[in-house]
Amino acid sequence: MLQILRHKAGSIVVKVLFVLLILSFAIWGVGDIFRNRGQTDTVATVGDQTIPLQQVDAQFRNVAQAQRIPLAVAQQFGLVQQVLDSQISSLLYAQFARDLGYVVPQDVVADAVRVDPRFKDPATNQFSRDIFLQALQGSGLNEAGFIASQRSQMAQQQVLRALFVGAEPPKALVDPITRYRRETRVAETITLRNADQTRVPQPTAADLEAYHKDHGDKFQSPEYRTLSVVILNADDFGKGAAVSEDEARTYYEKNQANYEKPELRKFDQVIAPTKELAAQIVAAVRGGKPVQQAVDEAGNASVTLVPVDFTAKANMPVAALAEPGFALQQGQATDPVQSPFGWHVLVLTGTQAARTVPFEEARPEIETALRQSKAADALYETANKFEDALADGVAIDKAAQEFGFTVTTVPAVAKDGSTQSGTPLAVLPGQAQILTTAFGLQQGDASPMTAIDNKISVIVRVESILPPTTEPLAKVRDEVAAAWTEQKQAEATATLATDIEKRLQAGEAAVDVAKAVGGQYAETQPLLRDASNAGALPAPLVRDLFTAKVGGTATAETPGGRVVARLTRIDPAKPDATAEAAVSQDLRRSLAGDIGAGLDQVLRDRYGVSIDQSVLARLKYEE
The missing domain is CATH 3.10.50 (Chitinase A; domain 3)
Known part of the structure; x- marks a missing residue:
């Protein structure tokens, strides 16, 4: 991760990703930047908008913590500046979106919030304002700040989509890169295990003391x-919260649709394996026989009776049964209806008419909901x-x-x-x-x-x-002894691997060498340059094989051992439409990044950006 931060800081693609990441943290992981807790120093000005130092600090902390990078280390590798640059880009793109007419209506944002699964009550699968407010409070935001961030993010996404459309790499560039990537190499390998190096002596007291002194960081207590x-x-905040009748009635009237209850019906449902058996059941019921008797007389154990309790038409267990089932009169049976489960026959056994739940009946539930809402507020x-x-x-x-x-x-x-x-x-x-x-x-x-x-x-x-401290040797003696032994076994394995390389370079058969040293022999599948199909083989080993000639050797450390390889074959790339498409996509992103870099600079020139580095320098983080 630190290498990525160091080498990719200037990439426009990384900047764009950081914009989206910062927006996410602005919504979910920082204190509400819209709530004024005193005067905040301005670290940057973008057009007529400002970025306070508090905002940079809060979002830097969240990004670093999300990536599990210590704050001081993240600052050392420039993450503070990257966060600030991303915030600047966020404001630039937001202004650009407004200039282009990308204005997200309030109702569109509201709809997006209402369908967000994070704000739904698990019991009803409906939007819950209480859960919504709790989520905002847990993230340190107020409602206005959240809605503003949502609208800004939606508008910027539209701009970014438009930005990266149409950049198409030429075939003359795609073909050689594809051939380079899809060339494969085959090698024979000898795998060694450190645990097999049994000639390592037992450590002396002096060995343990020296190892503990030199590797104290391995034997530390946690922080x-x-x-x-x-x-x-x-619940403590809802005690004594009063709900007046007027409040309850207002809620009832505003949510009238919730109290409109559809017609409900219940059925005896018969499921048969064939249409003929289902038709036999229908004939028996229509002839006046009870459903259970009709099932018994069918004489087939696969014919089952599965009642359906009071259900609305929209919630029928099989959608194809809704229309015929709700067209029945009491005691009538449907014609057979097929589904993936078999052939169904419904017999209507009960009906509850559609109705509007009166206010007095709904009132206790409404008062409970309003008290909970008041408690949350x-x-x-x-x-x-x-x-x-x-x-x-x-x-x-x-x-x-x-x-x-x-x-x-x-x-x-x-x-x-x-x-x-x-x-x-x-x-x-x-x-x-x-x-x-x-x-x-x-x-x-x-x-x-x-x-x-x-x-x-x-x-x-x-x-x-x-902070963590090194545990005394007396407390961790067994762990120190095991670590010392593992180190000596690894050193013995490395020495053996060097000897194996010399023998392979001299032309000895790899299978014979493996048998002689107690290693495991294998032949690789055709390996790709990026090691994506290398399995347990270390990527550095694959990299070295792609710089070797046939007969050349390479070795690399593995978890608990080492592997030695000798290159046996080089296979040129074969035509591969899928690989060409992947290369084309990678180049398309790179071209889009070049376009984005130009746009980023144009926007900075158009709207004006100034950064006060002396204010930014006030952010200092300890190890």
């Missing part, structure tokens, strides 16, 4: 953190004030006392839940999520409110960080 956790239950508002207090430097215990929250103190704990003392950690709701959140924060930082489920949310603060 521990002490935490303060505030656990919030939405109260939780959202109070948590915002609590987070503001923490941001203003108020101690977490004092802020918690002011708002009536309870603070749970978590002793020094590792990310896997083990404690420094060895005492089991008291169970916390959403413990794994709490620890993941905590280990993404800096010392003294508090997380935004994070939803654990539909009712429980938490705010996590890191009080102290205890």
Whole structure:
């Protein structure tokens, strides 16, 4: 990952991907940049818009943490500047989208939010405003900020799609690149296992002491953190919340469609393996026989009776049964209807007429929903004030006392839940999520409110960080001995591999050499240059084979051993339409990137971009 950051920082494709990534984090992983907690320094100006330092810091942290790169390392390799460049590109493309007329209507954004599965109630599969608000609070956003980010992202995606259409590479470029990529090579290999090197002596006390001293980083305790956790239950905020009759009636009237109940019907359903048997059942029922008797008299164990309970027409288990089933009168049977399960016959056994649920009947459910909504709103508002207090430097215990929250103190704990003392950690709701959140924060930082489920949310603060330390030799003696032995076995394997290479270069048969040294002989399939079909063979070995001549050798380390190879055959590429299409697609992206690089500079010149590097330099991250 660090190599990618170092070498690909200037790629327009990477910039575009970062734009989309930053937008994603703007929605899901940072504090709400629209909520003013005091004056923020401006690090960049794009046209008439500004980017505050707080926004760069928050999004940098999230990108680095998502990629599991330490903050100081990520800053060293230029991720801060890349995040800022991506934010600038985001504003440039947004302005360009507006100039081109790509304006996303409010109702389109609203529709996208309503169908987003993240905001649906699992019980009803319908949009839930409570879940929506909890998700926003957990991400540190308000509703206006979320909608604005959604609209901006949708508009920019339209611009990006238009940008990358029409760039087509010439065939004169596609053909030689395809031939280069699809050339294959075959080699015979000898695989060695470190564990087979049994002549390694037992380590002495001096060996163990020296190895422990030189490789202390291998025997470290985990990082521990002490935490303060505030656990919030939405039910606590709903206690005493009153819902007036006017509020309930207004909700009822605005959601009238939810209280229109369709006609429901229930059936006796017979499923037969053949149309003839199904027709026999129909004739028997229409002749006045009960359904069960008709099934029994069919004389076939594959004929089954599967009742269908009260069901709406739109929810019939087999769609083809809906029309005939809802055309029946009480006691009537349908003609046979075929489905992948067999031949069906329905007999109507009950009907519930369509109706409108009256207000008084719906009122208890409505009042419960409104109380839950009020609780979520109260939780959202109070948590915002609590987070503001923490941001203003108020101690977490004092802020918690002011708002009536309870603070749970978590002793020094590792990310896997083990404690420094060895005492089991008291169970916390959403413990794994709490620890993941905590280990993404800096010392003294508090997380935004994070939803654990539909009712429980938490705010996590890191009080102290205890860095890993080298365990004493007495505690890890067995581990040190095993590591020392593994190193000596690996060294013996490397020496043996060098000897095998010399024997293969001298022309000895590889199968005989493998037998003599206790290695495993094999012949590879035709290998591709990118090692995509190399299986367990190391990519560096394949790379070396593609620089060798027939008869040349190469060796590489594998997990737990080494492999030695001798090149036996080189096969030119064969015509391959699929490979040509893949190369064409890669070149198309590269050409689109060149076009995008030009557009990026044009937009910067058109709208104007200025960066205050002295403000950006205030961001400093410790190891």
